[in-house]
Amino acid sequence: xxxxxxxxxxxxxxxxxxxxxxxxxxxxxxxxxxxxxxxxxxxxxxxxxxxxxxxxxxxxxxxxxxxxxxxxxxxxxxxxxxxxxxxxxxxxxxxxxxxxxxxxxxxxxxxxxxxxxxxxxxxxxxxxxxxxxxxxxxxxxxxxxxxxxxxxxxxxxxxxxxxxxxxxxxxxxxxxxxxxxxxxxxxxxxxxxxxxxxxxxxxxxxxxxxxxxxxxxxxxxxxxxxxxxxxxxxxxxxxxxxxxxxxxxxxxxxxxxxxxxxxxxxxxxxxxxxxxxxxxxxxxxxxxxxxxxxxxxxxxxxxxxxxxxxxxxxxxxxxxxxxxxxxxxxxxxxxxxxxxxxxxxxxxxxxxxxxxxxxxxxxxxxxxxxxxxxx
Amino acid sequence: xxxxxxxxxxxxxxxxxxxxxxxxxxxxxxxxxxxxxxxxxxxxxxxxxxxxxxxxxxxxxxxxxxxxxxxxxxxxxxxxxxxxxxxxxxxxxxxxxxxxxxxxxxxxxxxxxxxxxxxxxxxxxxxxxxxxxxxxxxxxxxxxxxxxxxxxxxxxxxxxxxxxxxxxxxxxxxxxxxxxxxxxxxxxxxxxxxxxxxxxxxxxxxxxxxxxxxxxxxxxxxxxxxxxxxxxxxxxxxxxxxxxxxxxxxxxxxxxxxxxxxxxxxxxxxxxxxxxxxxxxxxxxxxxxxxxxxxxxxxxxxxxxxxxxxxxxxxxxxxxxxxxxxxxxxxxxxxxxxxxxxxxxxxxxxxxxxxxxxxxxxxxxxxxxxxxxxxxxxxxxxxxxxxxxxxxxxxxxxxxxxxx
Numbered sequence: 001x002x003x004x005x006x007x008x009x010x011x012x013x014x015x016x017x018x019x020x021x022x023x024x025x026x027x028x029x030x031x032x033x034x035x036x037x038x039x040x041x042x043x044x045x046x047x048x049x050x051x052x053x054x055x056x057x058x059x060x061x062x063x064x065x066x067x068x069x070x071x072x073x074x075x076x077x078x079x080x081x082x083x084x085x086x087x088x089x090x091x092x093x094x095x096x097x098x099x100x101x102x103x104x105x106x107x108x109x110x111x112x113x114x115x116x117x118x119x120x121x122x123x124x125x126x127x128x129x130x131x132x133x134x135x136x137x138x139x140x141x142x143x144x145x146x147x148x149x150x151x152x153x154x155x156x157x158x159x160x161x162x163x164x165x166x167x168x169x170x171x172x173x174x175x176x177x178x179x180x181x182x183x184x185x186x187x188x189x190x191x192x193x194x195x196x197x198x199x200x201x202x203x204x205x206x207x208x209x210x211x212x213x214x215x216x217x218x219x220x221x222x223x224x225x226x227x228x229x230x231x232x233x234x235x236x237x238x239x240x241x242x243x244x245x246x247x248x249x250x251x252x253x254x255x256x257x258x259x260x261x262x263x264x265x266x267x268x269x270x271x272x273x274x275x276x277x278x279x280x281x282x283x284x285x286x287x288x289x290x291x292x293x294x295x296x297x298x299x300x301x302x303x304x305x306x307x308x309x310x311x312x313x314x315x316x317x318x319x320x321x322x323x324x325x326x327x328x329x330x331x332x333x334x335x336x337x338x339x340x341x342x343x344x345x346x347x348x349x350x351x352x353x354x355x356x357x358x359x360x361x362x363x364x365x366x367x368x369x370x371x372x373x374x375x
Numbered sequence: 376x377x378x379x380x381x382x383x384x385x386x387x388x389x390x391x392x393x394x395x396x397x398x399x400x401x402x403x404x405x406x407x408x409x410x411x412x413x414x415x416x417x418x419x420x421x422x423x424x425x426x427x428x429x430x431x432x433x434x435x436x437x438x439x440x441x442x443x444x445x446x447x448x449x450x451x452x453x454x455x456x457x458x459x460x461x462x463x464x465x466x467x468x469x470x471x472x473x474x475x476x477x478x479x480x481x482x483x484x485x486x487x488x489x490x491x492x493x494x495x496x497x498x499x500x501x502x503x504x505x506x507x508x509x510x511x512x513x514x515x516x517x518x519x520x521x522x523x524x525x526x527x528x529x530x531x532x533x534x535x536x537x538x539x540x541x542x543x544x545x546x547x548x549x550x551x552x553x554x555x556x557x558x559x560x561x562x563x564x565x566x567x568x569x570x571x572x573x574x575x576x577x578x579x580x581x582x583x584x585x586x587x588x589x590x591x592x593x594x595x596x597x598x599x600x601x602x603x604x605x606x607x608x609x610x611x612x613x614x615x616x617x618x619x620x621x622x623x624x625x626x627x628x629x630x631x632x633x634x635x636x637x638x639x640x641x642x643x644x645x646x647x648x649x650x651x652x653x654x655x656x657x658x659x660x661x662x663x664x665x666x667x668x669x670x671x672x673x674x675x676x677x678x679x680x681x682x683x684x685x686x687x688x689x690x691x692x693x694x695x696x697x698x699x700x701x702x703x704x705x706x707x708x709x710x711x712x713x714x715x716x717x718x719x720x721x722x723x724x725x726x727x728x729x730x731x732x733x734x735x736x737x738x739x740x741x742x743x744x745x746x747x748x749x750x751x752x753x754x755x756x757x758x759x760x761x762x763x764x765x766x767x768x769x770x771x772x773x774x775x776x777x778x779x
Binding site: 001002003004005006009069255258259266267269270271272274275276278279280282283286287290291293294297298301303308309312315316361363364365367368371372 | 377381652655660757765
């Protein structure tokens, strides 16, 4: 039993931190607000070189063969830096999806390209009713002339505008299936959906009789339910790692600020009203840390409680990050409400992830189903 | 990172479980039976496990201690006695005591021949413990102690007490305090039970009128009492880390069973989405406490001390227990308030923190104590703010003008 990072994991964390401190400063984050693609190609190539893009994929596909604890460490740092770009979409939603459900040829093609920084991917997990239960999927896939024809409306598809491939769940005659769709195909219309978090880009993705190759399906037709559950758990835990990083940044900025901000002739951090709030923020961050890395380990190790641990993680961290980031604005006072101060970058990053991959209420229901059926 | 238990720990757990199956007493009716159970546990090697072998301990790893406590919680085993002796006084003597003190006291703590209490808090020195006024005056061959202590856990059955008393009123308040070992069985010591909101009396008030403390029972140098007390407050060894979670988990199971039986608007409470959300939140918190316990045990296994992070642990679980018990009483309605006449379905039937086979009502009331004793939540937050986050100390009235 050892709930601590290995030397290699610490090394990885430190190297991601220093690379992002150097190349993903707040000025870079802000510069990307107005960029058409929304991310920097130079940093993307650098991430490929550093091996981050292939981190969880097998070595045969140019990856590092590491687990979700390591990927979580990288994503925590990305949340901390409010990294703008399709890393999560590509590596977690697209890459892990293909890795979980793809055949050898699909993995060879896509995971190698992702690891090398040559392809970006994402997944279209949400429709207009916002139900994360994949059974609610209404998009359809019909078979005609040996090819699949997909129709439906997907919303909040992260980074679809720069993706080379999108994982699209649709209902085939055999049941729920998962397709690989090129967003530049005829019949696909992408329209931007702009949220408060400008480090993230969403698209609405309309599929109108989109023709897809017969082999562009992950796994067997009708078998995508378990695959999508599995992917959702991983996305829930990895997005929690990002929220944790964003919350840590907000806490660190708060602590530094209340040490130097003076009112009534003394640093405001000396007042218990402020100090106690900071202590509560630290407690939430530490608990969130435990929830993230326990779940990341459990999913990687295939532990018995992996599924419920993933739900516990997303439920806990969604609430914790909201509290920490919100309290950070409060202890900063007025400056925390200004556009020029960087705090809102991290607060909005966490806020954007809070409802994704199941919010706290969604996961609490899964938790209760689990504990009441096991007893 | 590997959160599986080692094969050795799994085997050890199995061994403890088997021993408990074979040795668990049916019922404990009085202190003598509890002492007998205590000795049986000690003889089996399950008490004082982390103490040095030289003083009768087992030299065991923190994980082994945690496993024993956890298996006892799983078996709903009665608690041993002398918890303060084992948990605080003994370890303090090990670190700060003279050889003579170690020889005289330690083994009798382990065997529960002598039961101990801790004489720290006073009516006007709670969170501000260093304001304590009980005095110890040098009378040549011994000290004479006068004053009043309160919130003395187990005071009514204690043979000895670990005492903080003022020996110098002319220096800063933290520097005039000394530490003593005081015989509780003497005419100058009057122990009165303190009836709590639970209706029971786990705590006492202790009145000392010209009580006697031998010179040989002074611990550390004069004026070192505050520093010694700081180390004893830090003796959270993670021993109960897992057992605490097991208790929560058993209570949660009982609560879910009750929620299946109770109904609202014609359907079982367990089907009510609001109740489900609340149960889901509490279960998440229980599990997060468990993950944190594993983190703490990892540190301890490496021989590191959590230090001020212990304040995070204590703040976290004590505040959680209040939320948990509030939900329990919300779900149970008036059943949760029963101290007598509860039908079996709505009884707690689980050992509570203090070793009694308690009711939900008792557990609920008791949860209010956790955020006050051993440093209130407010004090823990001060410690976290100052010692972990490095925030500036507040201006304190008793330090203005350099008086203290």
